[in-house]
Amino acid sequence: MRNFILKEKYNTLIQSLIDDFNNSHSYKYIMGPDALCLIEILCEKMNLKPGMRVLDMGCGAGFTSIILAKEFGVTVFANDLWSCATENYERFVKAGVEDRVFPFRAEAHNLPFASNFFDAAISIDAYHYFGTDECYLCDHYAKLVKPGGQFGLVNPGLSKEFTNGLPEKMKPFWEPNMYAWHSAGWWQQLWEKTDLVDVTCAQEIPDGKSIWRMTADYDLHDADIENYLTLVLMTAIRK
Numbered sequence: 149m150r151n152f153i154l155k156e157k158y159n160t161l162i163q164s165l166i167d168d169f170n171n172s173h174s175y176k177y178i179m180g181p182d183a184l185c186l187i188e189i190l191c192e193k194m195n196l197k198p199g200m201r202v203l204d205m206g207c208g209a210g211f212t213s214i215i216l217a218k219e220f221g222v223t224v225f226a227n228d229l230w231s232c233a234t235e236n237y238e239r240f241v242k243a244g245v246e247d248r249v250f251p252f253r254a255e256a257h258n259l260p261f262a263s264n265f266f267d268a269a270i271s272i273d274a275y276h277y278f279g280t281d282e283c284y285l286c287d288h289y290a291k292l293v294k295p296g297g298q299f300g301l302v303n304p305g306l307s308k309e310f311t312n313g314l315p316e317k318m319k320p321f322w323e324p325n326m327y328a329w330h331s332a333g334w335w336q337q338l339w340e341k342t343d344l345v346d347v348t349c350a351q352e353i354p355d356g357k358s359i360w361r362m363t364a365d366y367d368l369h370d371a372d373i374e375n376y377l378t379l380v381l382m383t384a385i386r387k
């Protein structure tokens with residue numbers, strides 16, 4: 149498997165923030181696929197430059213937002229639903245990025261941002277929670293990014309759609325909301341048919357299954373003997 153340079157570079161800082169989190173909550177900070185690996189893979193496909201305004205949509209505890217600000221010099225609007233904006237702000241202060249990363253707590257269909265405000269919108273392991281319906285891109289998401297601006301997302305996904313239903317061995321570990329996991333081709337079609345964006349990349353991440361399995365969903369991965377599970381990456385430009 150490849151090396152992850154950003155994960156290595158920011159490991160001490162992020163680990164101390166995770167330790168703080170684990171010490172102050174009754175539950176542990178649970179990661180899905182490692183967001184620090186995914187943000188690095190995604191940013192290699194994007195063109196982020198200092199001073200850009202970037203939406204980190206579904207930022208969770210905000211670790212990807214911290215890395216975006218520190219590594220690329222962008223200003224980040226870190227939005228999440230389940231995480232507390234005040235706690236995210238405290239993390240941004242501890243990371244020394246509170247002047248460049250702004251925490252928000254808003255539901256994806258009720259975002260407080262102006263149209264054409266962002267140079268880019270990224271989403272790591274979150275867009276599938278709200279973005280699978282036909283109308284989400286058209287009615288809510290596309291307009292946030294200015295024409296020529298960039299979109300990037302990475303989701304848990306599938307190497308191919310289940311044409312014969314869910315494989316029997318995976319059933320004991322499957323939860324209904326996992327039906328929001330789809331193939332790169334499925335996502336590409338969902339976005340392309342809106343004619344609002346040009347999809348510039350829609351692909352499985354090489355070693356996606358192994359990267360995902362490093363931190364989460366072990367039983368499900370072991371049951372996935374046909375290798376359906378993978379990580380899916382998509383980038384697009386707003387028309």
Ligand SMILES: C[S@@+](CC[C@H](N)C(=O)[O-])C[C@H]1O[C@@H](n2cnc3c(N)ncnc32)[C@H](O)[C@@H]1O
Nearest residue numbers: 183206207208229230255256272273274277278
């Ligand atoms: C699996 S977590 C990923 C968090 C983070 N991006 C990461 O990779 O560690 C999914 C995130 O999506 C956010 N989310 C889910 N549904 C949402 C919605 N309807 N509006 C805004 N955010 C939502 C949740 O708040 C949650 O933090």
